[in-house]
Amino acid sequence: MKTIEHRDLLKLSEEYEEHFLIGAAVNTKTLISHQQLLKQHFNSITAENEMKFERLQPIEGQFQFEAADRMLEFAKQNNMGVRGHTLVWHNQTPAWIFEQRSGGIVDRATLLERMKTHIDTVVTRYKGNIYAWDVVNEAISDSGNELLRSSKWLDIAGEQFIAKAFEYAHAADPSALLFYNDYNESDAVKREKIYRLVKSLKEKDIPIHGIGMQSHWNLDHPAIDDIRRSIEQYASLGVTLDITEMDLSMFHFDDRRTDCSAPTEAMLEKQAERYDQIFKVFREYSKHITSVTFWGAADDYTWLDHFPVQNRKNWPFLFDALHQPKQSFWNIINNK
Numbered sequence: 001m002k003t004i005e006h007r008d009l010l011k012l013s014e015e016y017e018e019h020f021l022i023g024a025a026v027n028t029k030t031l032i033s034h035q036q037l038l039k040q041h042f043n044s045i046t047a048e049n050e051m052k053f054e055r056l057q058p059i060e061g062q063f064q065f066e067a068a069d070r071m072l073e074f075a076k077q078n079n080m081g082v083r084g085h086t087l088v089w090h091n092q093t094p095a096w097i098f099e100q101r102s103g104g105i106v107d108r109a110t111l112l113e114r115m116k117t118h119i120d121t122v123v124t125r126y127k128g129n130i131y132a133w134d135v136v137n138e139a140i141s142d143s144g145n146e147l148l149r150s151s152k153w154l155d156i157a158g159e160q161f162i163a164k165a166f167e168y169a170h171a172a173d174p175s176a177l178l179f180y181n182d183y184n185e186s187d188a189v190k191r192e193k194i195y196r197l198v199k200s201l202k203e204k205d206i207p208i209h210g211i212g213m214q215s216h217w218n219l220d221h222p223a224i225d226d227i228r229r230s231i232e233q234y235a236s237l238g239v240t241l242d243i244t245e246m247d248l249s250m251f252h253f254d255d256r257r258t259d260c261s262a263p264t265e266a267m268l269e270k271q272a273e274r275y276d277q278i279f280k281v282f283r284e285y286s287k288h289i290t291s292v293t294f295w296g297a298a299d300d301y302t303w304l305d306h307f308p309v310q311n312r313k314n315w316p317f318l319f320d321a322l323h324q325p326k327q328s329f330w331n332i333i334n335n336k
């Protein structure tokens with residue numbers, strides 16, 4: 001049994017100091033409501049939304065840095081690292097970037113010029129204060145043999161948009177680690193595509209240093225062996241791996257149940273067992289892993305509340321809705 005004193009002194013990030021940073025995604029609300037928990041257990045933060053293109057440059061040339069700046073300030077005061085998320089993505093990106101001022105679709109050169117201006121401005125502003133950037137997010141297709149997903153970036157700029165983004169980011173901050181970030185990263189077919197993309201970038205000497213495994217997982221999926229295989233295959237490219245957006249949903253992606261208003265004991269037990277198994281793998285491969293970031297911190301708020309099923313809460317984290325450690329937390333501490 002843990003004594004109260006031990007519980008108050010124990011810090012998850014210290015317990016994992018020899019392995020990797022422990023991160024949480026924050027937003028402007030949780031930066032306040034989760035601040036005690038963040039200070040106690042985490043040594044890295046990521047903006048859930050506040051560094052996305054639509055937030056930083058909603059209108060051409062009009063940058064809005066207030067919310068992101070507050071996060072950097074919080075991190076600085078509490079001696080935490082910051083991961084940047086994300087520079088180039090097909091979602092949460094304003095329409096203006098793809099449009100001509102006179103109407104119609106923008107030409108390739110102008111689109112790349114706009115991309116460069118955005119990346120220059122943002123990466124330079126936080127130069128030296130952000131240890132890693134998700135440079136390109138979710139560019140790979142989930143379907144069939146197609147490598148890249150169809151997007152305006154791809155349609156207008158061609159597949160080179162990815163290499164360009166990394167070159168611009170590296171020029172702006174040569175010391176930041178630059179990541180390609182994606183979900184379904186442990187799926188056998190998508191794993192192969194991510195591997196192929198990153199391999200081809202490395203072969204062209206594009207400055208890419210890591211693969212971000214989003215790790216939006218659930219109680220059964222993916223299998224531990226698939227997680228392990230992905231880590232091994234990605235690491236074989238000589239890149240760093242970050243676990244960038246981890247959560248363990250209580251529901252399968254196609255489970256549409258809405259009759260669950262609190263997690264059952266069985267769910268909590270299963271989740272604790274999964275966290276235990278998964279962190280064993282993370283520790284085993286920790287020489288390849290810089291940070292493990294959760295896409296939130298405690299169960300009172302998660303992007304999985306009402307997604308993909310309306311009127312359904314989820315409980316994916318190590319801390320419950322009252323910010324108390326769950327069995328999942330004790331498992332990854334005690335079974336080290």
Ligand code: HXH
Nearest residue numbers: 048049085086137138183214216245295303
């Ligand atoms: C992440 N996407 C983003 O990187 C992050 O910025 C955001 O805050 C939350 C999650 C994960 C994701 C990707 C696709 C998706 C849902 C979530 O959409 C799907 C729709 C249908 C089927 C499968 C995925």
